[in-house]
Amino acid sequence: MRYWTFALCHLWVRMLPLGHALAVAVVQIFIFSENRALAKNINFYNVRPPLDPTPFPNSFKCFTCENAGDNYNCNRWAEDKWCPQNTQYCLTVHHFTSHGRSTSITKKCASRSECHFVGCHHSRDSEHTECRSCCEGMICNVELPTNHTNAVFAVMHAQRTSGSSAHTLYLPALAWVFMLPLM
Incomplete structure (x- = not known):
């Protein structure tokens, strides 16, 4: 058995x-x-994330910090909250030395008018560079702008289709x- x-x-x-x-x-x-x-x-362009309670349609979040010393701490301690309804983008302002060491990082939710001045600007007086970038999308501002290649205004162009499928x-x-x- x-x-x-x-x-x-x-x-x-x-x-x-x-x-x-x-x-x-x-x-x-x-x-x-x-x-x-x-x-x-x-x-596949019509796949949507699961419905989550949001404060208003098309709401989003950004990493947010004011004058953080480095990107890691900015992102780590960013407050997890929805952006205000009058904003559409995430703005990142990165100040760094000529050797590439970050001196100040600010990230926040921004309106279109705040995103007009993206790019990098070198200050001869202080020997610092300021790079500004804006992006559209949920928590899209993870990285720091460091040069003209990534200090841009990145906007998503979603392909809209009917909801029949x-x-x-x-x-x-x-x-x-x-x-x-x-x-």
């Missing part, structure tokens, strides 16, 4: 991955056939999320 119990357990353990893979495949086929959706019909993606994506722990 002990031998048969061991043999059945061993067989079950060996068959488990095959059974699991088969179950995942059947569920995926059912979902895709139910919605008549194939990968070529999915609009949104249903096509949500159910398979939701099912996939629930299937991941089973893999």
Whole structure:
């Protein structure tokens, strides 16, 4: 009796991955056939993050700090709060020496008018350089501007489409999320 119990357990353990893979495949086929959706019909530009309570539509966050000594501490201790409704961008102002050592970093939410003067400007009097950059998007101001290449006004150009294909993606994506722990 002990031998048969061991043999059945061993067989079950060996068959488990095959059974699991088969179950995942059947569920995926059912979902895709139910919605008549194939990968070529999915609009990947229309994928949206999960809904989160936000203070207003299109709200966003930026790293925020005032006169921080370095980028690490600015980002680490940035207050996690939503930007005001009258702002659309994240502004970063970086002051540094001729040797590249940061002396002051300010990051904040900004309006379009505050983002007109991006780029780098060298002050001969103080031998410091100030680089300013603006970006659009959720917490997009992680890095520091250090030269004319990255001291820019970076704006996202989202591709807008009708929401008709949104249903096509949500159910398979939701099912996939629930299937991941089973893999």
